[in-house]
Amino acid sequence: MQLKDASMKTNAAMNDSEATTRSASTTEALRGAILAGEFRPGERMYEFGLSQRLKVSRTPIREALKSLAGEGLLDHIPNRGYYVREYSIDDIVQAYEIRAALEGLAARRAAQLGLAAQERAIIEKALHDGEMFLKRDAFSPADRTLYGEINAAFHNAIHVASQSRMLRDQLRLSQQVAPSSHRNVIAFERLDVRRRHDDHHRIYEAILCRDAGRAELLMRDHVEGVKIALIRAISRDMLPTP
Amino acid sequence: MQLKDASMKTNAAMNDSEATTRSASTTEALRGAILAGEFRPGERMYEFGLSQRLKVSRTPIREALKSLAGEGLLDHIPNRGYYVREYSIDDIVQAYEIRAALEGLAARRAAQLGLAAQERAIIEKALHDGEMFLKRDAFSPADRTLYGEINAAFHNAIHVASQSRMLRDQLRLSQQVAPSSHRNVIAFERLDVRRRHDDHHRIYEAILCRDAGRAELLMRDHVEGVKIALIRAISRDMLPTP
DNA sequence: TCAAGCAATAATGTATACATTATGCATGAA
DNA sequence: TTCATGCATAATGTATACATTATTGCTTGA
Numbered sequence: 001m002q003l004k005d006a007s008m009k010t011n012a013a014m015n016d017s018e019a020t021t022r023s024a025s026t027t028e029a030l031r032g033a034i035l036a037g038e039f040r041p042g043e044r045m046y047e048f049g050l051s052q053r054l055k056v057s058r059t060p061i062r063e064a065l066k067s068l069a070g071e072g073l074l075d076h077i078p079n080r081g082y083y084v085r086e087y088s089i090d091d092i093v094q095a096y097e098i099r100a101a102l103e104g105l106a107a108r109r110a111a112q113l114g115l116a117a118q119e120r121a122i123i124e125k126a127l128h129d130g131e132m133f134l135k136r137d138a139f140s141p142a143d144r145t146l147y148g149e150i151n152a153a154f155h156n157a158i159h160v161a162s163q164s165r166m167l168r169d170q171l172r173l174s175q176q177v178a179p180s181s182h183r184n185v186i187a188f189e190r191l192d193v194r195r196r197h198d199d200h201h202r203i204y205e206a207i208l209c210r211d212a213g214r215a216e217l218l219m220r221d222h223v224e225g226v227k228i229a230l231i232r233a234i235s236r237d238m239l240p241t242p
Numbered sequence: 243m244q245l246k247d248a249s250m251k252t253n254a255a256m257n258d259s260e261a262t263t264r265s266a267s268t269t270e271a272l273r274g275a276i277l278a279g280e281f282r283p284g285e286r287m288y289e290f291g292l293s294q295r296l297k298v299s300r301t302p303i304r305e306a307l308k309s310l311a312g313e314g315l316l317d318h319i320p321n322r323g324y325y326v327r328e329y330s331i332d333d334i335v336q337a338y339e340i341r342a343a344l345e346g347l348a349a350r351r352a353a354q355l356g357l358a359a360q361e362r363a364i365i366e367k368a369l370h371d372g373e374m375f376l377k378r379d380a381f382s383p384a385d386r387t388l389y390g391e392i393n394a395a396f397h398n399a400i401h402v403a404s405q406s407r408m409l410r411d412q413l414r415l416s417q418q419v420a421p422s423s424h425r426n427v428i429a430f431e432r433l434d435v436r437r438r439h440d441d442h443h444r445i446y447e448a449i450l451c452r453d454a455g456r457a458e459l460l461m462r463d464h465v466e467g468v469k470i471a472l473i474r475a476i477s478r479d480m481l482p483t484p
Numbered sequence: 485t486c487a488a489g490c491a492a493t494a495a496t497g498t499a500t501a502c503a504t505t506a507t508g509c510a511t512g513a514a
Numbered sequence: 515t516t517c518a519t520g521c522a523t524a525a526t527g528t529a530t531a532c533a534t535t536a537t538t539g540c541t542t543g544a
Contacts, residue, residue: 060527
């Protein structure tokens, strides 16, 4: 368990990570640890143990746990503590369905409202970076992270362009699923990446043309495509291990 | 302010409302009060004042506030307290867009998975109750609440039938918007209610036929229809008051 | 041998004291 | 007057003591 010390005052020099309160930095630390898979699904989160590890009292720990439960990362059973929420394969597939619907909506709104210059720049950079990426010979594990970032930049710009806080919040919830273990199941072959990247180009064009219906359709199909790829990858992995 | 005492042990006989902890009952009490419009949008929620009113210490109050912030009912500014979140008309319209997408998804899943006998029964009762309701001569304010319940029963049954906790959670978030004030703006004329109720019949048929695509389309259009009615009602109300 | 029940222990829930941060007002100088 | 400064006040943030609830393991009785 690699949790960093979340206390601030005791450490002379703070991280530049802008931690306002211990509650906030504890929340970030725990969220990161959960998403990084440092806790097993179903594992119980003991307040006292966490407070010792993070060098804070139980109070900010409890606040962090409550927040993370609200985000769906933990389950809370009164008088029985917090547990890392388990996401089944089916849950993750469902999350993609939800995300597909919401991303579609975001793309539609982005097309309706139009893109700001800065948003266009970010998207075009993401498209360019994607092209560079695809010129490589092979994809290392680190490359997956890299393309993940390029991909996130593209989608994030559209979320921002949708100009809807609620939509962004809901999208964040639908994306914040499945730590580590399940995530790497996703198929990551050249053809898949190529296809998804081409989707990005088409979606961007539709948004530029202010074709809201088309933007929504393409975006929704794009995310559904990832869902399908995931299902394919799973069923392929399942066959050898009956 | 009509907040009830949220403490349990001091009261000999508890409400049957199954309160497990003071945190939980406080959360319920505050959520209900906010949704009932007992706090004005933008109003600050002082921990100490609330703790006095609800006769509990600040600890459960703080837990409740954190939960409600996670649900989107409050905004939290570190070191500056919690505030009742303000939802603009545009926010509410956006919420309907999100809800339309998610309800559509729920209907699609319900059609794919099929309805259990109990779910069918609930939906048919809601359809029947709606018919009875429409036979009335006039609609009193109390009737709005009644039809609201019938409507909620119908939609809720489909949420359950979608068999997706995440979808239900996200739907709850998208519905838990706009207390009191804004909510009553919605057009509530016979033709509107008739139309929406007919939608329900058609949606149910599509689900029964396991026509997932049609169920989704109809449901989405159904909720979009409410959105349109809302926009119409607003622009109508706007004209007299420049 | 097994089940029921009862400590003992450990965890969560709650209250409260203390620490830190924001806010408003008074004071004083430009 | 106007603005800046600093202190008093009040609010939130944090730690901690105490209360309540779960859990565990042991004892006891059948």
